[in-house]
Amino acid sequence: MPKHTRAGALLAVALTGLTMALAAPATAAAEAPGFLTAADLPPHPTSSWTADKVTAGVPEETAWDTCLRALPGRAPAWHRDFRTDLDTNARQITLVLPDTRSAKQLTSWLDEDIESCPARIEQRDPDTEATGKDYGKLPVEEGARVHGVHTETSWGASDVRLLSVGRDGRTVTVVNWAGLGGFEGAPVKAFEKTTVEAVNKLH
Incomplete structure (x- = not known):
């Protein structure tokens, strides 16, 4: 076989192998982990929860979420939004990492993000006072931690968020509840x- 033909054949085999290797993780992760339902959320005193469909990806607006x-x-990644008829909403975002080490690292980064969030909110908007709370760890699978963030503007608008970060193996989930x-x-x-x-519910 001529050299250039042989090289072309070897390159084709190599590219085919690379394509299969790259496609395998995507296929394995194509099915979304288990998600919360509306019935799993904290009961609202005057309104019921509605759940949107589980959607692939991290929501675009998360890029502006300093927490x-x-x-x-x-x-x-996948996410699911929840809402009530009033000013209360929730969201779950779940990601599948390449390995447990990466998942553990992301969990640590997210906990740090939330803990340092109030200081960044005040730096970004001096008219807003922000306070954080650490409600501690929960003994579930590889663990979860619950945080709280309260903001109050100079004109009296008061909002509170509850956020949690949990992990099961290489899967990380973030739950966010927000209300007045x-x-x-x-x-x-x-x-x-x-x-x-x-x-x-992740697995």
Whole structure:
């Protein structure tokens, strides 16, 4: 066989092998992990939850979320949005990392992002006062941690978020609940149950 023909054949074999190697992880991760349902969220006193479909990818607006800087640009990922008829909403974002080491690192980065978030909010907007709370770890699979972030503007707008980061093997999930008011009205205990359910449902 002529050299150029042989080289071409070897290159074709190499490229075919590379294509198969790259395609294998994508195929393995094509099926989304288990997600929360509307019934799993903290009960709303006057309104019921509605759940959107599970959608591939990290939502574009996450790029502007100073509390979750480590999320954008990572794949494979999926998310699901939840809402009520009032000013309360929630979202779950789940990512499958290449290995458990990468998943553990992302979990650590996300916890750090949320803990340092209030300082960045105040730096970005001096008219807003931001406070964070660490509600501690939850004993589920490889662990989960619950955080709270409260913001109040100079004109009196008060909002609170509950965020949790959990991991099961190489799968990481983030749950976000947001509503009006302060820490005193946030459904922390119910959100902890939601977080445990979210991690348990991953696999």
